Amino acid sequence: MNRRDLLTCVLADKSRPGASMGPEFYTNAVLRTHENKPVRFYDDLIKGKLSLINFIYTGCMKSCPRSTGNLAKAQKLLGDRVGRDVFMYSITLKPEEDDPTTLRDYARGHGAGPGWLFLTGDEYDLTTIRFKLARWDHPMLDFDLDQHTGMVRIINDTLNQWTMCPTHATPKQIVDAVSWVEPTKPFAVRLRENYVAQAGIDRETKEAKARGAWRA
Amino acid sequence: MSTPTGRKKKDVKPEPGEGLTRRTALKLGAAAGAVTVLTSRKGFSLPMLYDSVPPEPTVCSPQPAHSPGTTPFVQALPIPPIARPRKFSPVPTQSANIAAGEAPRADHQRWSEFLPQDLYEFTLTPALHTFHPDMAPTYVWTYNGIYPGPTIIGQYGIPSLVRFHNNLPVDHTGFGSNTHTTHLHNGHTASESDGFAGDFWGPGFFKDHHYPNIYAGYDTFPGGGDPREAMRTFWYHDHRHSFTATNNYRGLNGMFLLYDNVDTGFETGGDHNALHLPGQYGLYDIPLNFTDKKFCADGQMFATAPDAVPAGDKFIVNGAIQPFFQVARRKYRFRMLNSGPARIWTFTMSDGRPFTLIATDGNLLEHPVNVPSLELHVSSRYDVVLDFSGNQIGDSVYLMNIASQFVNNAPEPLPDPNVDVTKAVMRFDVVSNAQDQSVVPDTLIQYPDLNLNEVVTTRIWNFDLIGGQFKVNGLIFDPDRADATVKQGTAETWIIRNKLPASGWTHPVHIHLEEGRILSRNGAPPPSEESGRRDVYPIRPGEEVHIFLRFREWFGKYMIHCHNLGHEDNFMLVRWDVGTQTSLVTSPVDSLGNPNPLAQPNPNPPVLSDLFTRKGALA
Numbered sequence: 001m002n003r004r005d006l007l008t009c010v011l012a013d014k015s016r017p018g019a020s021m022g023p024e025f026y027t028n029a030v031l032r033t034h035e036n037k038p039v040r041f042y043d044d045l046i047k048g049k050l051s052l053i054n055f056i057y058t059g060c061m062k063s064c065p066r067s068t069g070n071l072a073k074a075q076k077l078l079g080d081r082v083g084r085d086v087f088m089y090s091i092t093l094k095p096e097e098d099d100p101t102t103l104r105d106y107a108r109g110h111g112a113g114p115g116w117l118f119l120t121g122d123e124y125d126l127t128t129i130r131f132k133l134a135r136w137d138h139p140m141l142d143f144d145l146d147q148h149t150g151m152v153r154i155i156n157d158t159l160n161q162w163t164m165c166p167t168h169a170t171p172k173q174i175v176d177a178v179s180w181v182e183p184t185k186p187f188a189v190r191l192r193e194n195y196v197a198q199a200g201i202d203r204e205t206k207e208a209k210a211r212g213a214w215r216a
Numbered sequence: 217m218s219t220p221t222g223r224k225k226k227d228v229k230p231e232p233g234e235g236l237t238r239r240t241a242l243k244l245g246a247a248a249g250a251v252t253v254l255t256s257r258k259g260f261s262l263p264m265l266y267d268s269v270p271p272e273p274t275v276c277s278p279q280p281a282h283s284p285g286t287t288p289f290v291q292a293l294p295i296p297p298i299a300r301p302r303k304f305s306p307v308p309t310q311s312a313n314i315a316a317g318e319a320p321r322a323d324h325q326r327w328s329e330f331l332p333q334d335l336y337e338f339t340l341t342p343a344l345h346t347f348h349p350d351m352a353p354t355y356v357w358t359y360n361g362i363y364p365g366p367t368i369i370g371q372y373g374i375p376s377l378v379r380f381h382n383n384l385p386v387d388h389t390g391f392g393s394n395t396h397t398t399h400l401h402n403g404h405t406a407s408e409s410d411g412f413a414g415d416f417w418g419p420g421f422f423k424d425h426h427y428p429n430i431y432a433g434y435d436t437f438p439g440g441g442d443p444r445e446a447m448r449t450f451w452y453h454d455h456r457h458s459f460t461a462t463n464n465y466r467g468l469n470g471m472f473l474l475y476d477n478v479d480t481g482f483e484t485g486g487d488h489n490a491l492h493l494p495g496q497y498g499l500y501d502i503p504l505n506f507t508d509k510k511f512c513a514d515g516q517m518f519a520t521a522p523d524a525v526p527a528g529d530k531f532i533v534n535g536a537i538q539p540f541f542q543v544a545r546r547k548y549r550f551r552m553l554n555s556g557p558a559r560i561w562t563f564t565m566s567d568g569r570p571f572t573l574i575a576t577d578g579n580l581l582e583h584p585v586n587v588p589s590l591e592l593h594v595s596s597r598y599d600v601v602l603d604f605s606g607n608q609i610g611d612s613v614y615l616m617n618i619a620s621q622f623v624n625n626a627p628e629p630l631p632d633p634n635v636d637v638t639k640a641v642m643r644f645d646v647v648s649n650a651q652d653q654s655v656v657p658d659t660l661i662q663y664p665d666l667n668l669n670e671v672v673t674t675r676i677w678n679f680d681l682i683g684g685q686f687k688v689n690g691l692i693f694d695p696d697r698a699d700a701t702v703k704q705g706t707a708e709t710w711i712i713r714n715k716l717p718a719s720g721w722t723h724p725v726h727i728h729l730e731e732g733r734i735l736s737r738n739g740a741p742p743p744s745e746e747s748g749r750r751d752v753y754p755i756r757p758g759e760e761v762h763i764f765l766r767f768r769e770w771f772g773k774y775m776i777h778c779h780n781l782g783h784e785d786n787f788m789l790v791r792w793d794v795g796t797q798t799s800l801v802t803s804p805v806d807s808l809g810n811p812n813p814l815a816q817p818n819p820n821p822p823v824l825s826d827l828f829t830r831k832g833a834l835a
């Protein structure tokens with residue numbers, strides 16, 4: 001299959017968000033999901049979406065199980081948003097070992113819910129995507145696959161905003177990081193949030209005062 | 217009801233649901249004269265004032281291989297204007313004024329004791345900035361419309377307060393975050409005004425930071441604190457968790473200086489303590505804020521996702537690419553700051569003259585040191601004196617960066633065949649004679665005793681990369697989790713290790729709140745330029761540095777972190793708290809309360825009965 005002949009003609013693509021870096025950055029490489037469906041990386045997975053992307057391999061015994069477990073908890077916290085306005089992708093670092101069936105078993109084993117795809121594909125494409133999304137700019141690290149299992153990249157393509165979070169952070173931290181690339185909420189909503197946050201801070205200050213750990 | 221920024225309604229009409237519009241806020245900022253513009257002196261930069269805030273530009277993508285060529289040494293070094301205190305409403309309050317639009321924070325500690333006298337109002341706003349006359353103005357983010365931000369000049373003993381208004385675009389796309397927090401590096405400041413990385417807040421709101429401007433150790437030194445504890449050269453900058461590199465690269469930083477009766481800022485007068493170093497801000501006391509950036513072919517500053525900041529190929533000083541600075545035949549004090557994002561500068565002078573180093577990280581050395589070169593790490597400051605009295609009018613001397621990182625792109629022909637313009641950061645042109653009453657004495661200050669008997673415990677911080685994640689003592693940074701608690705009024709020894717011997721990364725580790733003294737570097741005494749008080753400790757691969765620290769006056773959460781801005785954005789931070797007890801183990805549990813196998817038991821844990829007998833423990 002001509003993997004890259006599906007590169008979208010940018011000018012013809014009217015549906016692409018204005019701020020997006022588009023397939024010319026992300027590539028439109030064809031990957032295969034754990035449900036054995038072909039998907040185009042930019043058009044089907046990134047375009048106009050808010051996505052969490054991390055790299056794993058099913059044989060990874062060091063950091064991956066905890067990473068995947070944490071992401072599964074984050075998925076539960078995000079609830080029905082996953083698959084609707086938040087999308088999760090775990091891309092294999094070892095496509096030669098991880099075919100769709102292996103990934104399907106891995107996904108089931110970790111309790112991954114709908115809206116979370118496990119992806120494999122051509123090694124060249126996956127390496128290209130990995131360097132686009134998670135480059136250390138450090139040769140020792142960039143060719144050490146185990147150094148690419150630790151961060152989840154979070155991209156809001158509509159705003160072209162990026163951030164990342166270590167996969168060993170708490171599920172709450174991962175969900176917080178998702179909010180960092182979301183559109184700014186209306187002022188009135190954020191003002192209400194400020195009142196709630198202030199009440200929490202005031203409780204902590206009161207406790208600190210009682211301990212003698214705050215001085216007026 | 218007052219508006220989100222607390223201004224009178226007749227002045228501002230906030231749009232429903234969105235607080236201040238960018239347009240009205242800027243008009244107000246301009247009308248209110250939030251920035252003092254010193255137009256009388258050549259070289260002072262003028263803020264560009266706009267009828268409206270510039271829109272976010274379309275920035276080239278992908279990253280260009282190199283910036284466009286620019287002719288070096290054709291523009292004068294800009295000097296950031298001095299911020300002017302002013303009154304504003306609503307008046308600052310000890311508790312956060314949520315109803316008026318203040319962001320949440322803990323009540324100011326010791327507010328009535330250090331009631332602010334100087335009030336400043338800073339607005340974070342987009343603006344256009346010209347980095348070089350060969351390039352069109354480019355979109356930047358600023359404090360009060362200028363890059364670098366206005367310089368705050370304060371005085372020990374006069375508490376101040378800065379109200380930060382966040383007027384960054386609500387509809388921001390791309391690089392950086394429109395949420396923000398400002399750290400005064402390295403103010404002896406209460407936690408709620410320290411700009412903790414997790415306490416960021418968004419457009420339309422403001423927040424008051426209280427800077428009491430007291431010497432560290434104020435409570436234990438009778439008569440208003442010990443001037444030997446003075447820090448003098450500070451900088452303020454965005455510290456937003458995970459977006460510090462991008463927000464700083466966009467332009468959110470500036471300088472903050474404190475004078476006292478020792479370092480008065482003047483070359484004559486004062487009491488018998490006055491040093492009379494080269495003085496007067498903007499005349500002979502010159503800030504040099506070094507950074508590097510990359511530019512698109514059209515002159516726009518390259519700033520686009522992917523989120524990491526680019527390695528810049530333009531040397532920038534106070535917002536100007538490769539400027540010149542006209543000097544008289546006399547001594548100057550230069551306050552050199554590396555504002556990041558990642559470059560380590562190694563400075564030399566083109567004629568081989570040494571730098572007379574008088575202060576490290578804003579703290580005067582006990583004795584000046586002449587050094588042939590200076591390695592300036594991100595966020596570190598060096599105050600140096602250069603004497604041009606031995607030069608002739610017409611001479612030029614260059615400040616060179618001899619580090620081999622990233623080559624600058626400069627056009628042919630080279631302006632001076634003897635100078636490698638790819639390494640020349642700026643040029644000093646000797647143009648006149650001038651009186652010089654300044655002196656640089658052999659003894660600048662005498663430090664307080666470094667009494668190791670005060671140490672109640674030793675703590676280890678292992679900076680590491682494990683499985684592609686930056687971890688300190690095996691844990692990921694969580695703003696909600698303190699990995700250690702120190703007891704207010706005690707001293708500790710902290711051991712910082714760079715656990716990546718093969719990485720090539722030097723971690724410039726920064727500790728908030730207090731300055732420290734390096735006890736040893738890899739077991740050896742520190743070199744003379746590291747003998748002074750510091751707040752940034754460069755830890756090279758495989759190195760171990762021991763530091764003596766006291767924790768005084770304030771309670772609450774602080775940080776120790778790598779100040780390579782990309783590393784700190786990748787969570788290479790730790791929260792530690794000042795409280796009423798000394799924690800026995802560092803990083804004992806993770807955020808879920810599980811035991812941390814890489815926790816560091818304190819090598820000499822405090823014995824509880826000892827805490828009550830050791831000197832200083834109950835201060």
